[in-house]
Amino acid sequence: MNSMSAKLLELNYMILKMIQEGYDLPKHYITETEDMLTKGTVHFRLMKYKAPSNENKKEGGDENGLVAHTDKNTLTILFQNDVQGLEVQTKSGKWIQLEIPHNAYVVIAWSNGRLHAANHRVTMKGDKERYSVGVFTMPKDEAKIEVPPELVDANTHPLRYKPFT
Numbered sequence: 746m747n748s749m750s751a752k753l754l755e756l757n758y759m760i761l762k763m764i765q766e767g768y769d770l771p772k773h774y775i776t777e778t779e780d781m782l783t784k785g786t787v788h789f790r791l792m793k794y795k796a797p798s799n800e801n802k803k804e805g806g807d808e809n810g811l812v813a814h815t816d817k818n819t820l821t822i823l824f825q826n827d828v829q830g831l832e833v834q835t836k837s838g839k840w841i842q843l844e845i846p847h848n849a850y851v852v853i854a855w856s857n858g859r860l861h862a863a864n865h866r867v868t869m870k871g872d873k874e875r876y877s878v879g880v881f882t883m884p885k886d887e888a889k890i891e892v893p894p895e896l897v898d899a900n901t902h903p904l905r906y907k908p909f910t
C-alpha cells in the first residue's frame with residue numbers, strides 16, 4: 746500500500762506539473778507545488794459501494810452511491826475495480842456515465858475555471874459491489890491559495906476567486 750500511495754503521489758505531482766507546463770506558467774510554481782504536496786495533506790481513501798438492494802432492483806431502479814458534488818481539494822485521482830458507476834455532469838447539465846477502461850485513472854482538478862471542476866456522483870447498477878480508490882491532495886494549512894496572475898485575463902478569464910488561506 747505504501748509503495749502504491751508513493752506512486753500515486755508521484756503521479757499526482759506529475760499531472761500538476763503537466764498542467765502548469767501546459768499553461769506555460771513560470772517554473773517557481775512547480776517548486777511551490779512540490780512544497781505544497783510534501784507539506785500538505787494527502788487523503789488516500791478506499792471506497793466501497795454496495796450493489797443496489799433487491800428491493801430497488803425489483804423496481805428496476807439504480808441506486809445512488811454517492812451524491813452529486815464537486816471536489817474541493819487541489820487534485821483528485823480516482824481508480825476503480827471493474828464496476829463502473831462514476832458519472833459526471835456536462836456544462837449543459839446532462840449526466841454521463843464514464844466508461845473507465847481497466848487500469849485507467851480519472852483526474853479532477855481546479856484552476857480559476859479553466860479546468861472545469863465537474864460535478865460528479867456515483868450511481869450503482871447490477872449485482873456487483875464497486876470499489877474505488879481516491880487520492881486527494883490538499884495544500885498545507887498555512888498556504889495562501891491564489892490564482893496565478895498568468896491565468897487571469899480580464900476579457901477571457903477574469904479572476905473568479907479572491908486569494909484565501
Ligand SMILES: O=C(O)CCC(=O)C(=O)O
Nearest residue numbers: 792816823831867877879
Ligand atoms: O468512487 C468514485 O469513483 C468517486 C468518489 C468521489 O467522487 C469522492 O470521493 O469525492
Ligand SMILES: [Fe+2]
Nearest residue numbers: 814815816865
Ligand atoms: Fe468526488
